[in-house]
Amino acid sequence: MSERTDGATGDWVEIDAHTRRRILAHAPAMMVVEVEFKPGGAGAEHAHPHLQSSYVKSGTFSYTIAGEARTIREGDAVVVPANARHSTTTETGGSLIDVFTPAREDFLPA
Numbered sequence: 407m408s409e410r411t412d413g414a415t416g417d418w419v420e421i422d423a424h425t426r427r428r429i430l431a432h433a434p435a436m437m438v439v440e441v442e443f444k445p446g447g448a449g450a451e452h453a454h455p456h457l458q459s460s461y462v463k464s465g466t467f468s469y470t471i472a473g474e475a476r477t478i479r480e481g482d483a484v485v486v487p488a489n490a491r492h493s494t495t496t497e498t499g500g501s502l503i504d505v506f507t508p509a510r511e512d513f514l515p516a
Contacts, residue, residue, distance in 0.1 A: 416430070418442075423444075424445075424447035424448070425442070425447045425448070425449070426441075427440065427442070427513070429514070430503075432514075433509065434508060435507060435508050435509065437505070437510050438504070440501055440504075441501065441502045441503075441504055443467075443499050443501070445499040447495070447499060448494065449492075452491070454489070454506075454510070456488060456507060457488050458485070458505065459483060459504070460486065460505075461504075462482045462483070462502060463500070464480050464500040464501050465501065466496065467479075467496045467502070468494065468496070469492070470493050471486050471487075471491075471492045472487070472490045
């Protein structure tokens with residue numbers, strides 16, 4: 407795995423019609439990813455072994471972590487424990503900056 411520690415941005419990857427992501431920086435121990443949502447976009451409920459922090463760069467999101475719902479807005483951040491089921495939706499659209507530790511190797515190009 408090659409490291410991107412210089413802040414250079416990766417290519418956008420389309421997740422679905424409303425959502426795309428790009429890797430901003432990564433090393434084996436950490437990855438920074440921007441996730442952009444169009445209005446009505448959603449991140450389906452899922453879990454992974456990585457510790458995650460999500461910072462709201464823009465927009466308003468309904469975020470659920472381990473069954474606890476909250477609204478987060480521009481400038482807010484949350485921490486998602488490893489293996490916790492979580493999801494998000496947005497009526498406004500916007501961008502999240504997600505930090506994962508360790509890096510999400512499944513996000514790296516093959």
